[in-house]
Amino acid sequence: AATARTNLLEDALISHVSNEHYGKPLDAVAGNRDVNYMIGWESARSGFGEQALFQLQQPAFLEEFVVDTYLHRLNAPLSCHVFGLPASHSLDIEQAMAQSPRWSITFADGEQRIPDSFQTYMKEEQYLKETVTDPTSFSIQLVNTQTDIWEPIISFARLYPDQYHRFRELESGKLMSHLLYMHYPNGGVHGLKAFGMTESAN
Numbered sequence: 048a049a050t051a052r053t054n055l056l057e058d059a060l061i062s063h064v065s066n067e068h069y070g071k072p073l074d075a076v077a078g079n080r081d082v083n084y085m086i087g088w089e090s091a092r093s094g095f096g097e098q099a100l101f102q103l104q105q106p107a108f109l110e111e112f113v114v115d116t117y118l119h120r121l122n123a124p125l126s127c128h129v130f131g132l133p134a135s136h137s138l139d140i141e142q143a144m145a146q147s148p149r150w151s152i153t154f155a156d157g158e159q160r161i162p163d164s165f166q167t168y169m170k171e172e173q174y175l176k177e178t179v180t181d182p183t184s185f186s187i188q189l190v191n192t193q194t195d196i197w198e199p200i201i202s203f204a205r206l207y208p209d210q211y212h213r214f215r216e217l218e219s220g221k222l223m224s225h226l227l228y229m230h231y232p233n234g235g236v237h238g239l240k241a242f243g244m245t246e247s248a249n
Contacts, residue, residue, distance in 0.1 A: 055109075055241040056226070059101040063144055065166065066097050066233070089122065089235035095169040096150045096189075097124070098229040105245040106134035106224045109200060114212045114230075115238030123208040124230035128189050129201040131223035134246075138196065140225070147227060148191040155184040189229065197227065206230065211238075222246060 061073055109131065116123040130148055132138075150165040158179045162168035175182045191197055198219040206212060226241060 052242050055103055055107050055243060055245075056101050056239055058104045059226075060104075061099055061101055062140075063098065063100040063227075065099070087117075087119070087235050087237040089119075095166050095233065096187075096229065096231045097233055098147075098227060100140075100144065101226045101228065101241070102140070103224060103226065103245075106222045107241075107243040107245045108220060108222055109217055109226070109241060109243040110215070111240075111242040112201060112214045112217070113238060113240035113242075114204075114206060114214070114236055115240075116206055116208055116210055116212070116235070117237040118209055119235040119237060120208045122234040123210075124206050124232065124234040124236065126231050127201065127204050127206050127212075128229040128231075129199075129214075130191065130197040130227040130229075131200050131219060131221065132196070132225035132227070133198060134222040134224040136196065136224070143196055143225075146193040146196055148189050148193075148197055148229065150187060150231070151190045152185050152187055154179040154182065156180040161190060187231070189231070198223070200226070 112129055114127050128148065132143055136143065149161050151159055151161045152174060153159045154177065156179055158177070160177065162173070168174065174185065191199060198221055200217050200219050201214050202218060204212070204214060228239060230236065
């Protein structure tokens with residue numbers, strides 16, 4: 048008989064949340080399509096690159112990650128990104144988070160900046176003060192300089208409105224103790240799920 052798969056995020060410890068304007072990441076973990084369809088995690092419109100860290104109850108080998116933007120037709124994020132902290136790491140979590148992937152801004156003339164607080168940088172329009180050819184022309188991307196710490200699981204995936212996104216082509220097969228979920232620029236997700244095998248299940 049087929050058994051319902053357990054969402055590994057359900058009993059995870061959630062921390063380092065960038066924005067809990069409407070709902071919390073926990074609401075997205077509990078977000079099922081058939082019940083409470085309006086529940087989810089939605090950030091303020093002023094957000095620029097959101098994140099939540101999930102410390103798994105037991106380290107796990109990830110097989111699938113789901114981002115559900117159900118009924119988020121006008122405010123779904125544009126992209127999502129998932130990184131893992133291997134169970135073998137010995138870093139204090141605050142040290143690891145200080146070296147987590149960061150948003151960067153690259154101007155049309157090739158100049159790049161990686162602000163300490165991307166949220167503040169964008170909100171206060173600090174890019175306008177940069178000595179570049181055109182401070183209004185730039186692209187934004189996620190930079191993971193610490194690949195020896197943070198393993199890319201989904202380094203970049205497009206998100207679409209009102210869609211159940213299932214990601215199975217994962218970039219790392221290592222045993223993970225923490226999952227860092229990020230999306231850009233802001234907006235709402237109805238469901239977040241991670242499926243896989245815990246070490247004890249093998």
